Amino acid sequence: MRIITIAWRNLWRKPWRTVITSGSIFFGVLLSTFMTSMQYGSYESMINNVVKFYSGYMQIFTQDYHENKTINNTFVFNDSIRQIIEDEPKLTNYTSRLEYFSLASSENLTKGSVIIGIDPKRENMVTGLKKWVEKGQYLSKDDNAVLIATDLAKYLKVGVGDTIVLYGQGYHGVLAAGIYPVKGILKFPSPELNKQFIYMPLNSCQQLFSAPNRLSSLVLMLHDNYQLPSALSHLKSKIKPPFMIRSWEELQPGLVQMIEGDKAGGLFMKSILYLIITFGILGTILMMVSERKRELGVMIAIGMQRYLLSRILFIETFFIGLLGAAAGIAASIPLTYYYYLNPMPLEGDAAKTMIDMGIEPYMYFSIQPDIYYVQAIVVFIITLFIAVYPVIKAYTLSLTSALRS
């Protein structure tokens, strides 16, 4: 008789109890996986919002620009920087930008705006800008025209084909002014972006600000956030002053903090969930051992070593955890995968706040592998912890009292 067989049969002596105990683990794992998948999904979408819409995973600029974002602290894109970027294997793409503030006016309305000079083709590859064109057309390299964000266009009361005047300060205090036709209207999912952005081809922008060949930043893309740490440290080692490189995490410390805070909150809830489950399993195991006291005594009496007995009890506890965790993970994979493919649309107040915060009103799900295996590890640790009790019992059971029971 292998002890594993004995343990397995013991589990099914009271099938309902095993089913209910494993079932509680099953639901705990399912709930926890679902929650985590949703959490991670929302982080991923927030990161995407920031990274893929605008900031990229990393940016290169000058140290001076980092301190003070003026047109005077821009730089000329030289070959040595280009070489470093092109040699970095993890980068999937990069684009150049010249970014500064100016006033934008239509006939009799004026508003402060962010002017972004872009390489239209590269910008589209990096941030997919083209897909936000609501009306009109996307830019091409030699255009001397602008794309204007929808809320700003509404404010200025301009449409496709109208012209706007940009004026402000250029490189080293030179006056910057120009007249540009509106080639298209951009509608971003984020209201924040819709209020202030004007895009124009890099050349026109450099002319406007009298800053030929100058850039404010280089935006670098990776396949995903997992590539970030190694690519960042590699690039940091190569990029020398006056240049510097920053990750989105460094550029958006608020977002990072928010994610960390939310993770801690989730962890707290999951801890409570698992604590409840732990006591549920513990109750079952306590009952299982106390009911079988006499039988355990007989086994030791006839010659079973206590360590073998403790192994049987350990395996029983472990099986209960394994059954529940395996079933929970097996059920949660298709469920989260479904919602990963079909994000849950949100309605009502929640959706409104999200829109206000610049987030698309969808509940996104993540299918990162650690969402699943971390649950397995947690249940495994819980079971190990609980199994301490029967193991100790096997070693300390008093034969005479067990046999007299």
Place this chain on the structure above:
Amino acid sequence: MNVIEIKGLTKIYKTSEVIVKAVNGIDINFEEGEFTAIVGPSGSGKTTFLNMLGGLDKPTSGKVIISGIDVWKLSSRQLIDFRMNNIGFVFQSYNLIPVLTAGENVEFIMHLQGKPKKEREKRTKDLLEAVGIGNRINARPSKLSGGQQQRVAVARALASKPEFILADEPTANLDSKATNSLLELMSQMNKKYNTTFIFATHDQRVMDKAHRIVTIEDGKILSDEYFERD
């Protein structure tokens, strides 16, 4: 030859209220092939005595020497192995491991002893046939009657080829028919394998079969008598 020598065996239970001398200085020897009943009223110390003799309950003082080995000088691990190889147990009830079939219950102890599979299977079959349960080899204990369960317990006790078998009120939960046939079986086994049987009992039917009756009261031997049977 003496299989078991017992010297000054004493067990004192201390509870918060009272001190009970459950066994109070017993000296006695048992020989190979004995068929002996330890009798006495309830609470006289039979179970305590048997448990100390069987290496289950540690004496307060005194010695149990089995085949020259001072049992209570063994480490707890050695003691478990010693019980496995030298002593067969038949308890009053619920002797068997519920999740194992009759056959597996018998085989289990040989498995613990590390006997090869072939030998285990053959001996299991032989023993269950000898105790009259050959046709129920695959039945779980819950599907067997009380008498059948006790027979399987006897088969299991014999399976390890022990020096002797200790049976604490083995017939207490059986009707008279089952009691008679279990007694018949044990006496057969005693003759066939020359295995020593020591019972604790206050069942007259068991006493009638015993070759030796040791009467204890208040933890002391009151009398020790031998009888000629058939």
